[in-house]
Amino acid sequence: MTSDRREFLGTSLGIAAAVTSHSCGLTAATQANAAEMPSRDGLRTEASGDFGRLIHREPRAVAQPVSSAEVASLLRLAGSEGLKVAARGQGHSIYGRSLSEDGIVIDMNRLKSIRELRADRIVVEAGATWKSVLDATLAQGLTPPVLTNYLGLSVGGTLAVGGIGGASSRHGMQTDNVLELDVVIGDGRELTCSAESNPTAFDAVRAGLGQCGIITRATLRLERAPERVRRFQLFYLGLTELMADQRRVLAEERFDQLQGAILPDGASGWRYQLDGAVYYSGDRPPDDAALLKRLSDSRSAAVITDLTYGEDAAAFAKFEALLRSKGQWSTPKPWLLTFLPGRNAEQIAREILAGLTEADVGPFGRITCYPMQTRACRTPLLRLPDESVVFPFNVIRMPASNDAAAAERMVTQNRALYDRIRRAGGVQYPVGAFTMSHGDWRDHFGSIWPRFSEIKQRLDPANLLTPGYRIFQD
Numbered sequence: 001m002t003s004d005r006r007e008f009l010g011t012s013l014g015i016a017a018a019v020t021s022h023s024c025g026l027t028a029a030t031q032a033n034a035a036e037m038p039s040r041d042g043l044r045t046e047a048s049g050d051f052g053r054l055i056h057r058e059p060r061a062v063a064q065p066v067s068s069a070e071v072a073s074l075l076r077l078a079g080s081e082g083l084k085v086a087a088r089g090q091g092h093s094i095y096g097r098s099l100s101e102d103g104i105v106i107d108m109n110r111l112k113s114i115r116e117l118r119a120d121r122i123v124v125e126a127g128a129t130w131k132s133v134l135d136a137t138l139a140q141g142l143t144p145p146v147l148t149n150y151l152g153l154s155v156g157g158t159l160a161v162g163g164i165g166g167a168s169s170r171h172g173m174q175t176d177n178v179l180e181l182d183v184v185i186g187d188g189r190e191l192t193c194s195a196e197s198n199p200t201a202f203d204a205v206r207a208g209l210g211q212c213g214i215i216t217r218a219t220l221r222l223e224r225a226p227e228r229v230r231r232f233q234l235f236y237l238g239l240t241e242l243m244a245d246q247r248r249v250l251a252e253e254r255f256d257q258l259q260g261a262i263l264p265d266g267a268s269g270w271r272y273q274l275d276g277a278v279y280y281s282g283d284r285p286p287d288d289a290a291l292l293k294r295l296s297d298s299r300s301a302a303v304i305t306d307l308t309y310g311e312d313a314a315a316f317a318k319f320e321a322l323l324r325s326k327g328q329w330s331t332p333k334p335w336l337l338t339f340l341p342g343r344n345a346e347q348i349a350r351e352i353l354a355g356l357t358e359a360d361v362g363p364f365g366r367i368t369c370y371p372m373q374t375r376a377c378r379t380p381l382l383r384l385p386d387e388s389v390v391f392p393f394n395v396i397r398m399p400a401s402n403d404a405a406a407a408e409r410m411v412t413q414n415r416a417l418y419d420r421i422r423r424a425g426g427v428q429y430p431v432g433a434f435t436m437s438h439g440d441w442r443d444h445f446g447s448i449w450p451r452f453s454e455i456k457q458r459l460d461p462a463n464l465l466t467p468g469y470r471i472f473q474d
């Protein structure tokens with residue numbers, strides 16, 4: 001980097017943002033509290049990798065803006081310098097999607113305040129985590145309708161990909177529950193968009209994989225939070241039995257949340273689990289017998305828990321603590337996330353399972369597999385098989401070691417599994433670990449591709465945004 005350029009980054013961004021640039025060792029923090037700032041090397045190291053620990057790309061600079069106007073300044077600067085830009089929420093991507101090699105990473109960690117809370121909505125900055133959103137809303141007895149299983153993800157990070165949770169059959173994706181967004185598009189313009197105002201930008205940014213804009217603020221729909229959640233974990237001897245019961249409880253809408261998983265079970269192979277939850281308030285719990293009637297699970301193995309809504313929503317934190325205690329939170333995470341068509345989900349799942357062993361997922365890994373209604377999923381860029389019921393089917397690998405070669409083999413295996421799933425009409429949930437070519441992305445977006453390309457060209461004409469996906473590169 002030239003000294004002029006260093007000066008430029010330092011002074012022009014010094015007006016507003018905190019920037020750290022590796023080649024000049026510059027840190028300019030004006031509005032930020034310097035005492036809170038991680039070291040500049042720490043920031044750059046962190047922004048060179050992600051949760052997946054599979055891809056490493058070093059940025060030229062990391063910025064920590066504190067306003068949308070600063071994000072806009074950064075994008076204009078990047079445009080004039082021809083630098084690629086990626087937003088980074090909590091960095092829980094697993095395959096380099098929030099990285100920007102020799103470009104700028106916009107760390108959203110200082111844009112995380114709760115701006116407004118009303119009975120039907122909350123306005124938050126996009127760097128806020130879902131945990132902080134839920135903490136604020138629950139204090140008023142409110143909740144977003146759909147929460148991710150893990151609350152340590154940022155609002156901007158999940159709105160960029162979709163945001164699926166146990167309540168998605170009822171309420172769609174998190175992107176279906178957004179009322180308004182403030183975004184900075186690729187050319188540095190700030191826009192407010194919603195279904196009524198700037199709908200093109202609204203549709204291009206939700207589940208748009210960061211290609212058209214950086215979300216700086218989101219207005220999220222809220223509903224009254226139930227007081228308690230009664231959760232049923234039911235176990236099955238086989239996939240057919242699991243899927244039959246999952247389909248039954250989905251069709252009958254027995255549960256407010258429905259998920260499920262196939263778990264490694266030592267020498268015996270796999271264990272099959274249905275996970276359903278019912279909300280309630282007051283002191284009359286749901287009728288267990290009615291909820292479980294005519295299901296074919298191994299009833300003596302069923303686990304029923306009854307927690308407050310907040311405790312239940314945060315339950316993943318216990319799993320995180322367990323993985324951390326075993327040193328397995330920070331091993332590589334070559335995950336594969338997909339949606340299978342409902343019509344042939346069992347056949348595909350069975351074939352894939354036949355080729356996997358416990359070693360492929362790790363002792364704490366799992367394959368999430370459950371049916372989901374698609375009628376509430378309306379986000380245009382969120383790709384799903386065109387059916388009323390689809391199956392999220394995710395190979396959540398938790399390798400026990402840091403063996404890079406083994407992780408790479410799993411990435412290769414992911415690609416083969418993805419090809420198999422795609423041939424059978426499935427699509428990926430685009431947060432997985434495997435390489436996608438430009439042609440693969442065209443296929444992924446299908447009939448919506450020409451429109452997506454055209455809007456990308458309009459909103460990010462220099463193709464600066466979110467290079468980690470490699471969507472618009474031949």
Ligand SMILES: Cc1cc2nc3c(=O)[nH]c(=O)nc-3n(C[C@H](O)[C@H](O)[C@H](O)COP(=O)(O)OP(=O)(O)OC[C@H]3O[C@@H](n4cnc5c(N)ncnc54)[C@H](O)[C@@H]3O)c2cc1C
Pocket residue numbers: 050051086087088089090091092093094097098099108126127147148149150153154155156157158160161162163164165209210213214215216431466468
């Ligand atoms: C433990 C774990 C549990 C998960 N559980 C779920 C789940 O239940 N449901 C689900 O849907 N997903 C889940 N995911 C996947 C997760 O939603 C995505 O990986 C998500 O993108 C991560 O959010 P983040 O804040 O860490 O984003 P980052 O990794 O920081 O960013 C993800 C992508 O979004 C872009 N981005 C980030 N912020 C913005 C912004 N403000 N504007 C525009 N683009 C932005 C980034 O550039 C990058 O391309 C899980 C992931 C992990 C690791």
